[in-house]
Amino acid sequence: MLRLRAGGRPAMFPFVRRDTLMGTEVHQCVHGIHAHRVAEKAVGEIKRLESLWSPFLEGSEVVALSHSAGLRAVPLSPETVCVLLFAIEMNALCAGAFDVSLGPVIRLWREAGRRGSPPAPGAIAAALGLKGSAEVEVSSAGGGYLPRKGQGIDLGGIGKGFAADRVREIYLDAGIRSAFVNLGGNVFVVGRKPDGRRWNVGIRDPRGGRDECVGYAQAEDCSAVTSGAYERFFECAGIRYHHIIDPATGRPSESDVAGVTVFAQSSMAADALSTAAFVLGVEKGMELIESREGARAVFIDAQGRIRLTRGLEKDFHPVFGPVGEAATSPGAAEASSSRG
Ligand code: ADP
Ligand code: MG
Secondary structure, eight states, X not given: OOOBOXXXXXXXXXXXXXXXXXXXXXXXXXXXTTHHHHHHHHHXXXXXXXXXXXXXXXXXXXXXXXXXXXXXXXXXXXXXXXXXXXXXXXXXXXXXXXXXXXXXXXXXXXXXXXXXXXXXXXXXXXXXXXOOGGGXXXXXXXXXXXXXXXXXXXXXXXXXXXXXXXXXXXXXXXTOOEEEEEETTEEEXXXXXXXXXXXXXXXXXXXXXXXXXXXXXXXXXXXXXXXXXXXXXXXXXXXXXXXXXXXXXXXXXXXXEEEEEEEESOHHHHHHHHHHHHHHOHHHHHHHHHTSTTOEEEEEETTOOEEEOTTOTTTEEESSSSBTBOOOEEOOXXXXXXXX
């Protein structure tokens, strides 16, 4: 329900809240009478999911899985079962480009980032040897098991998507009909803006600053998730090492994608697909997205060229010039798809 002014027109001013959760900035912009209470509930839910999936919290299910690898199964909450089953399915669908069993490899690169130098090739090879999405045993009754000692999972490429879907459920249950949320690059919009127009989701220029967009896509009731090499990285000896790993090499992906934004109903699906499409590169990534019912994407390649999957042309508006040409200029949008 929209907040009504005395004259009966919907209030245009949303309730806005910013938090740091799941290691990223969460920005909620919610229209409705009890928006502040609903946003509070959303924060509680994201914190709960973070406590299940954080690789840093001793009590998390992700940590328990790796500690028990090769030893015993551990009990898992229904949320973790759901995410793992979907991730395993996605791995098979995208020729292995999305792989939550990269836990040991991702841990190596995280330590490398703190240290400021890349891991030794031998260490990468050893960690990569522990990869095995098909080996992860998950029972819908609520148990999980990694068969080899040293194995571990990392939900960094999908957890925020699940969380975003949960927040949307909380909004809908509370009667919220208009909102946008940016959960560290996972945007979703509920309904339309109070004035009846669609939301503008800004597509960030991978080579530009935080607020520079190559264009925007008009959206209602959908998720838009971005993966980009510019989001998180460290530099050593003039080389940039970013955080999206190619499961074939155990090293930051060197595909021709600079940034990709995937639109889909489910934020969890869009999250996994954006990471996979980034690793696969523009051509194979486009094929993957077009093979998924309801999914669409904007790719920006290393030269700054924009490519759209089928069906997005009518909703995407470049900031400068026709699609296919490099576009680098500031764009105005309510909800940028970039992190924070
Ligand atoms: P972001 O976390 O910046 O929104 P992504 O959704 O693309 O971007 O997820 C990147 C995160 O996912 C990494 O920080 C890491 O935790 C994990 N990850 C990296 N490479 C892969 C991969 N190939 N498959 C699955 N998860 C990955
Ligand atoms: Mg992702």
